[in-house]
Amino acid sequence: MSVRIVDVREVTKPISSPIRNAYIDFTKMTTSLVAVVTDAVRDGKRVVGYGFNSNGRYGQGGLIRERFAPRLLEADPKTLLDSSGGNIDPDKAWATLMSNEKPGGHGERSVAVGTIDMAIWDAVAKIAGKPLFRLLAERHNRTADPRVFVYAAGGYYYPGKDLSALRGEMRGYLDRGYNVVKMKIGGASIAEDQERIEAVLKEIGNRAQLAVDANGRFDLETGIAYAKMLREYPLFWYEEVGDPLDFQLQAALAEFYPGPMATGENLFSHQDARNLIRYGGMRPDRDWLQFDCALSYGLCEYLRTLDVLKTHGWSPSRCIPHGGHQMSLNIAAGLGLGGNESYPDLFQPYGGFPDGVRVENGHITMPDLPGIGFEGKSDLYTEMKALAS
Ligand SMILES: O=C([O-])CC(=O)C(=O)O
Numbered sequence: 001m002s003v004r005i006v007d008v009r010e011v012t013k014p015i016s017s018p019i020r021n022a023y024i025d026f027t028k029m030t031t032s033l034v035a036v037v038t039d040a041v042r043d044g045k046r047v048v049g050y051g052f053n054s055n056g057r058y059g060q061g062g063l064i065r066e067r068f069a070p071r072l073l074e075a076d077p078k079t080l081l082d083s084s085g086g087n088i089d090p091d092k093a094w095a096t097l098m099s100n101e102k103p104g105g106h107g108e109r110s111v112a113v114g115t116i117d118m119a120i121w122d123a124v125a126k127i128a129g130k131p132l133f134r135l136l137a138e139r140h141n142r143t144a145d146p147r148v149f150v151y152a153a154g155g156y157y158y159p160g161k162d163l164s165a166l167r168g169e170m171r172g173y174l175d176r177g178y179n180v181v182k183m184k185i186g187g188a189s190i191a192e193d194q195e196r197i198e199a200v201l202k203e204i205g206n207r208a209q210l211a212v213d214a215n216g217r218f219d220l221e222t223g224i225a226y227a228k229m230l231r232e233y234p235l236f237w238y239e240e241v242g243d244p245l246d247f248q249l250q251a252a253l254a255e256f257y258p259g260p261m262a263t264g265e266n267l268f269s270h271q272d273a274r275n276l277i278r279y280g281g282m283r284p285d286r287d288w289l290q291f292d293c294a295l296s297y298g299l300c301e302y303l304r305t306l307d308v309l310k311t312h313g314w315s316p317s318r319c320i321p322h323g324g325h326q327m328s329l330n331i332a333a334g335l336g337l338g339g340n341e342s343y344p345d346l347f348q349p350y351g352g353f354p355d356g357v358r359v360e361n362g363h364i365t366m367p368d369l370p371g372i373g374f375e376g377k378s379d380l381y382t383e384m385k386a387l388a389s
């Protein structure tokens, strides 16, 4: 039985909150929600794949509706099929989306394509009748591991938030089963940030580790000043110190920071990822890579990024993607990434886990739901269904 994409729908939704990192506030943040409607039927229901983009970049309604969705809908349906003819080939769909696009200049376009790519993979796994993580493991001759490390990201600057509120937030994450928590730095003076870090470390004691995230705010001098302060603490990582494309800054920083560094959430292509690995001084024995497929041309591109890493001696287990969505949970469980971010109280209903999934010892276990598993998260699925119906 042949399959066809009959519609691609997009709606832009708010994911706003009054939080602030060192670079932006999220008072006007939005996301694009996409439905790829097929004519396939499984369990008596039409198969619809869903996707959305991660926080930090805004909804991509214009690009999706005007440029990318029409390419998919105008393509000869046969050119999008796999060799069996019974399912969509995500790489063929991806090539169609990217037809007549020049190389370079990754950003915004990569978010739009990543969002549609998520919906296509969801549809492909649903048509195959499998969880996406199991489909990926099979296609890559691996054994899926449904148990995935997750950490709690938060610790934002927030109007009126004092140290006791910050400590309370972190205590809440430990009570929910996390053993790594993350907080923002670089949005206050170094003395004030040090006070915030010490307050959190006192709160979490030896029950958890702390990661800190500067969101690309620092120049080299400030990044080094913070490195000298931070290296006195046993941190899980020091994240995104300077501009995402300033590989020389990242490499210079390694000389002042022996502990783990993390970066990559604002690199949007395998070529940019390769430049980070070539020139950024990142160390495969301790550092972490945070490329987020939902911002960077999707899973088809992420697979190319993983190939780049392999060529340069990096294990997929050094990747813990940004974004806190179920797509990266599937990639982690299927392809052996080191884990995934999560934001326990933010960006709902898009982030998080299917209903009933609990964090235990810093890990979740993926339920066996067809596709990415969105149908298992009722608040999210309510929004998705409204778009498709
Ligand atoms: O605050 C943000 O933009 C999100 C972020 O950096 C992260 O989750 O690492």
Ligand SMILES: [Mg+2]
Binding pocket: 213, 215, 239, 240, 265, 322
């Ligand atoms: Mg970050």
